[in-house]
Amino acid sequence: MNNQSLQYTANDALDYALNLKNSTLSDTSKADYKSKCNQFKKYLEENHQLLLTFNK
Numbered sequence: 391m392n393n394q395s396l397q398y399t400a401n402d403a404l405d406y407a408l409n410l411k412n413s414t415l416s417d418t419s420k421a422d423y424k425s426k427c428n429q430f431k432k433y434l435e436e437n438h439q440l441l442l443t444f445n446k
Contacts, residue, residue, distance in 0.1 A: 397443040400434055 398406065408427050412420055434440040 397445055400440050400442045400444070401431060403444050404431060 404427050408423060411423060415423060431440060434442075
């Protein structure tokens with residue numbers, strides 16, 4: 391493995407985490423998690439932080 395780090399935006403990181411979690415959730419919980427994730431994305435966007443980057 392090389393030392394190059396991968397960068398993700400907050401939006402990408404949230405989508406990635408939600409996709410990981412979806413495999414363990416019921417349909418009702420999936421809708422709830424997606425809604426809360428979208429609310430958080432909206433908050434980040436309103437505060438100009440949605441495009442923050444994170445290193446993996």
